[in-house]
Amino acid sequence: MPFLKLLHFAALLCWCGALLYLPALIAAGTRRGEALFYRDHAHLTRMVFTHIATPAALLAIGSGTALLLRDSIYAPWLILKLTSVAGMVLCHALCGVLVLRIESHPSRSVSWVCALIGGLIALLISLTLWLVLAKPFA
Numbered sequence: 001m002p003f004l005k006l007l008h009f010a011a012l013l014c015w016c017g018a019l020l021y022l023p024a025l026i027a028a029g030t031r032r033g034e035a036l037f038y039r040d041h042a043h044l045t046r047m048v049f050t051h052i053a054t055p056a057a058l059l060a061i062g063s064g065t066a067l068l069l070r071d072s073i074y075a076p077w078l079i080l081k082l083t084s085v086a087g088m089v090l091c092h093a094l095c096g097v098l099v100l101r102i103e104s105h106p107s108r109s110v111s112w113v114c115a116l117i118g119g120l121i122a123l124l125i126s127l128t129l130w131l132v133l134a135k136p137f138a
């Protein structure tokens, strides 16, 4: 398998995995409990966001853009895929906002927002994969 595509796959596996995990991790960090739990949990949540999800997102987008430029693909399915990826980036940013929020207000529940974002992320990942594998309107 060509190196660039392998890099794209590896990065998007890490990004999608982290994006699916983050909303549950954020929601779990707002439950009432020991103060020590909050501190450690908030640290873990921030680590997953800054050390795994964000670098993987940058790598997935960078390698995808390199593939696009190398192969000069400008088909309608790719435009739709980029729109769906933009939605994923928006959800990523929202997770960042929620990470900051549970750090400043750990006792305020954000469970329903997390459930909504988690569902949206699962939908967008599925849509992106379908667009790139089925290549409709090609």
Ligand code: HEM
Pocket: 008, 012, 016, 060, 061, 062, 063, 064, 065, 067, 068, 069, 071, 073, 082, 085, 088, 125, 128, 129, 132, 133
């Ligand atoms: C800005 C972000 C992205 C860009 C510019 C991009 C671009 C590309 C390009 C140009 C290809 C090559 C298509 C081909 O050779 O037919 C590709 C392959 C692929 N991309 Fe992305 N991509 C991005 C993000 C993503 C994301 C977030 C996912 C998954 C959720 C994804 C999943 C895939 C898959 C599964 C393939 C392999 C398709 C195949 O070999 O048939 N990409 N991407």
